[in-house]
Amino acid sequence: MPGPPRVFSDEQVWPPAPKPVSEPAGTSTQPFPAVPGTPPPGPLSASPAGPVAPASPLAVAEAAAAAAAGAAAGTGTGTGIRTGAPGAPEAGAPEQAAAASGPARSPRRRTALRVSGAILAVVLAMGIPTWDGYLFYRTGNPAYQVHTVAAGGAGTLMNVSWKVRVEQADSLPGARPIKAEQEWLKITVTRTSLNAEGVLRRGEPTIKVKHPDGRTWQAQIVNTGLPVEVKDHKIGTGYDYDVISLVPKKIAGEVEVEVLPSTIRVPLEEESVEDLFKRVGTEKTEPQDQVLLFRR
Structure with a gap:
């Protein structure tokens, strides 16, 4: 008992x-x-391990x-044990809060840095080869500097004056038959050397037929009026290139002519192969990027 x-x-x-x-x-x-802390007022609560014995x-x-x-x-x-007045914060509370919030923000910052680095690496990996390829493309296909010439006017480049005249024709002597919706263009490109340097620039030009909306058609030089002998080439005298092109009939009166003069300098006198190679090695290569656009 x-x-x-x-x-x-x-x-x-x-x-x-x-x-x-x-x-x-x-x-x-x-x-x-x-002692972990001041126990709250009221009855003791049971823990998962069982009831807690009173101290x-x-x-x-x-x-x-x-x-x-x-x-x-x-x-x-x-x-x-909490000290100070009732309701006052515990000593070391700011340090504990900073320690608790610091690790929570740090992973986010590291993730943002990793994502930014990955994006930058992708941009560089794609941009550098693209820019290198663009520069390589521009070495053979320069961005043209277009000089517009009014209808019936003349344009001057590299000491040579150029002029264009266009005629429309349904057929040409000796040409193949064409469709009803097509039309021939007879283009006469006249070049005039303004001085001795202009005579040196007598390389064959590149001629194109172009519509204002960006479409282009092939143009072919069928006859060259330049003298065979350099000594017969006169300064101030016009020499013609006869050019033909086939375009749709409905826009035959709207197309324009582009003339891309050659940058080659042909010597006034005949020279040997050795002299030719010596001259080519010493001359500065000029970009062929100057274009004359003749309006209609």
Whole structure:
């Protein structure tokens, strides 16, 4: 049979009783157990491991005394007991918040840096070969600088004056039969050397037929009126290129003529192959990017 219930005398637990004057702070050698914090008021809640046994009055008193001793010394006990006025934040709360928020933002920053680096690498991997290919393409296909010439006017490039005349014809002598919706163009391109340098620039030009919407048609030089001998080439005298082209009849009156003069400099006198190679190696290569566009 159980014995009679034990009766405990009244003992002050909280707030802790003042310490005797004869025992200053830090003189006790008795270790105190770590207390996680001030328990909330109300009945004790059951933990997953089972009901929690209430702490003995002696342990609670010893923990309270240790907290009071730490507060009096100004160093804190490190037991996690809240100090200060009720509702005041715990010591070290800003540091704990910064430590908690720092790792959460760091992975996001690292992910953004990785994504940015990957995008930059892709752009460089695609852009550098593309730009290199564009430069290589432009070496053989320069961006033309177009000089527009009014209808019936003349244009000058590299000391040579150029003029164009266009005639429409349903048939040409000796030409093959064409469809009803097609029409021949008889184009006469006249070149006039303005000085000795213009005589040197007597290389055969490139001629095209072009519509304002961007469509182009082939033009063929069928006869060259330039003298065979260089000495017979006169400054200020016009020499003709006879050109033909086949275009749709409905736009035959709208097409324009492009003349791309040659940048080759042909010597005035006949020279040997050795001299030719020596001259070619010393002359500066000029880009053939100047175009004359003759309006209709």
